[in-house]
Amino acid sequence: DTAVSQTPKYLVTQMGNDKSIKCEQNLGHDTMYWYKQDSKKFLKIMFSYNNKELIINETVPNRFSPKSPDKAHLNLHINSLELGDSAVYFCASSQAGTNTQYFGPGTRLTVL
């Protein structure tokens, strides 16, 4: 059983397009995150949602908009994609009080 799943695994698109990445967790966790890992492997948090409510919003362009329809899902929508958005995006989840985060397999986004 996959605990944290992301779709798609690979995403190749043109500059200027709008794309979405979906994330689902079946662990019953109440907090979900989006991270960006750049080509140098640096991992930075982008957003965190707790019980569908945004609690962390790092300095991320407005073109990135997370959406959490329910506790088990946190989707990431990106408008007007730019070359610099090329990276691996990880979704993660945790249970409040533990903060051990379980990561999805990642989505490799390539913007041409």
Added chain:
Amino acid sequence: AQKITQTQPGMFVQEKEAVTLDCTYDTSDPSYGLFWYKQPSSGEMIFLIYQGSYDQQNATEGRYSLNFQKARKSANLVISASQLGDSAMYFCAMSSPRANAGKSTFGDGTTLTVKP
């Protein structure tokens, strides 16, 4: 602000030997958690071990142990009896539930190569 420092960009170890990956941290929050994650070449992030700031004992999980020295603000990962499958990138991370609403800060990572 929280900060994690991993000073070893790359490490080599002989198969079956033990290796220590260094991690130092900085935070003003009295309550925090420290984590290690493994990222193999396939790309997924795998949780390895957790240490709470108030835990008296060092955390252990199988061949992984966390050498927690609170006064020195260090949380080194020790891997005993290295295996070829341990070759991967290792990230140290911390989170402070109260100060940062669970936000985690990651170090830059250490690439471990296990030699046969």
